[in-house]
Amino acid sequence: MSNEKQNEFFSWRDRLNEPHALPEQGLENRDAAWNRLSARLRQEPGRRRIGYWMAAACLLLVFLFYPAPKPTPKPIPAQPQPAAIAQPPAEIAAPILKSQPMIVKRASHKKSPLPPIAITLPLQTADTPASAPPLLAQQPAAFPPPSPDTPHKQVIARQLRVVHGNDLDAAGRPEPAMTSIRDKDPQIKILVVLKNH
Amino acid sequence: MNISEQIDDARTGSAAAQKCLFDHLADPMMALCCRYVKNRQDAEEILLDGFYKFFKCLPDFKYQGEAALYAWVKKVMVNECLMFLRRRHAFSLLTEDVAADLPWTTEPLAQLSAAEIFGLIVRLPVGYRTVFNLYVIEGMEHKEIAAALQITEGTSKSQLSKARLLLQKMLLQRGIDYVKRKAK
Numbered sequence: 516m517s518n519e520k521q522n523e524f525f526s527w528r529d530r531l532n533e534p535h536a537l538p539e540q541g542l543e544n545r546d547a548a549w550n551r552l553s554a555r556l557r558q559e560p561g562r563r564r565i566g567y568w569m570a571a572a573c574l575l576l577v578f579l580f581y582p583a584p585k586p587t588p589k590p591i592p593a594q595p596q597p598a599a600i601a602q603p604p605a606e607i608a609a610p611i612l613k614s615q616p617m618i619v620k621r622a623s624h625k626k627s628p629l630p631p632i633a634i635t636l637p638l639q640t641a642d643t644p645a646s647a648p649p650l651l652a653q654q655p656a657a658f659p660p661p662s663p664d665t666p667h668k669q670v671i672a673r674q675l676r677v678v679h680g681n682d683l684d685a686a687g688r689p690e691p692a693m694t695s696i697r698d699k700d701p702q703i704k705i706l707v708v709l710k711n712h
Numbered sequence: 713m714n715i716s717e718q719i720d721d722a723r724t725g726s727a728a729a730q731k732c733l734f735d736h737l738a739d740p741m742m743a744l745c746c747r748y749v750k751n752r753q754d755a756e757e758i759l760l761d762g763f764y765k766f767f768k769c770l771p772d773f774k775y776q777g778e779a780a781l782y783a784w785v786k787k788v789m790v791n792e793c794l795m796f797l798r799r800r801h802a803f804s805l806l807t808e809d810v811a812a813d814l815p816w817t818t819e820p821l822a823q824l825s826a827a828e829i830f831g832l833i834v835r836l837p838v839g840y841r842t843v844f845n846l847y848v849i850e851g852m853e854h855k856e857i858a859a860a861l862q863i864t865e866g867t868s869k870s871q872l873s874k875a876r877l878l879l880q881k882m883l884l885q886r887g888i889d890y891v892k893r894k895a896k
Contacts, residue, residue: 527829528849534740534782536826541739542756549734552760553727556767 716775723771730767737782738763741789747833747845748793762792790850794860797842832882840875847872 530536542548715736721729741762745755766788775781824832833841833849842861846852847868852860854868861868 527824527826530826531829531849533826534737536740537743537830538739539827540743540746540830542742542759543752545735545738548738548756548760549731552734552763553731555760555764556730557727 715778715781719770719773719775719781722767734763737785740782741785743830744786744789745793747830747849748790748842749796750834750838754796758792758796759789762789765792786850790846794842797838798862832879832886835882836875836878839871840878843868843871844875844879 715733718729718732718736722733738759742755742759745758745762746752749755749758762785766785769788773781773784833844836844843857846857846860847854854865854872857863857868858865
């Protein structure tokens with residue numbers, strides 16, 4: 516900005532800043548404004564202090580008569596029971612199921628039942644190949660072993676024949692000799708013993 | 713009684729001295745408040761708040777001349793105006809466009825009277841008006857304006873640029889109207 520322009524700038528700015536440059540913009544009622552200001556200036560500061568003291572006294576009374584509640588003791592959490600899942604399932608499930616026999620019997624039509632024949636079949640356990648789904652690998656070992664007298668075996672015994680495992684072929688089917696015998700005498704009872712080879 | 717004696721008496725709590733000072737400074741400070749706040753009732757409230765603070769802080773003020781006293785009172789009033797505008801959220805200075813460096817000519821304003829300049833400034837929107845007042849009239853830098861209004865420097869420059877544009881348009885329109893009136 517050149518000197519001339521700077522002078523022009525300051526001139527109109529100073530004109531605006533002159534104390535009495537704009538009389539029409541002054542206070543309309545100066546006395547009323549002064550009365551309001553004077554009342555604010557003359558306000559007793561002690562009144563405010565009394566108010567603060569009263570508030571402090573009220574707070575003190577509240578704390579005296581209504582003390583803070585004591586914190587309730589936290590209940591001791593129950594000790595967690597040892598998880599049965601943590602044990603490797605292969606070590607627990609396998610020995611129980613390996614030697615579990617299952618007797619399958621079929622009810623005969625004749626009144627005099629024939630003696631049962633034991634059959635041993637391989638059972639899938641945790642040692643089977645990875646392709647087979649581990650049905651029992653992740654189950655807890657808390658299941659009790661089925662006793663020989665469980666109801667399901669008795670039900671199955673009524674429905675199926677009892678065939679000895681030595682009389683079955685490689686595919687698990689009864690040999691022709693047995694078939695003929697079975698055909699002749701359908702009342703043969705089949706005893707199936709599940710054993711892991 | 714001169715100003716120095718009035719100030720000394722006002723420090724002790726003399727109501728008469730305080731009223732003399734008030735009568736001496738009330739009108740220019742009211743005009744200043746009206747430059748920032750359009751509403752006269754609001755401007756009067758700001759004026760009274762400003763004078764209350766002035767008289768309360770007077771014991772700590774060192775008198776160094778009437779100009780220094782005037783500058784200090786003006787600063788108090790400007791701060792009160794800005795606090796009032798911030799409380800009311802009267803302006804939202806959001807734009808941060810690059811401020812065009814317009815050629816700022818003061819010739820048109822130099823030919824106007826104080827009242828006419830005041831009338832033009834008051835017609836500006838509140839955001840433009842505030843930044844224009846602070847930068848052009850009060851002589852603050854953009855950095856100070858940004859700190860006072862809690863905006864960025866870019867926004868301050870942008871608002872000033874737009875205020876100048878608008879003032880030029882108003883002056884141009886005023887010139888056209890003047891020519892038309894002269895022609896009649």
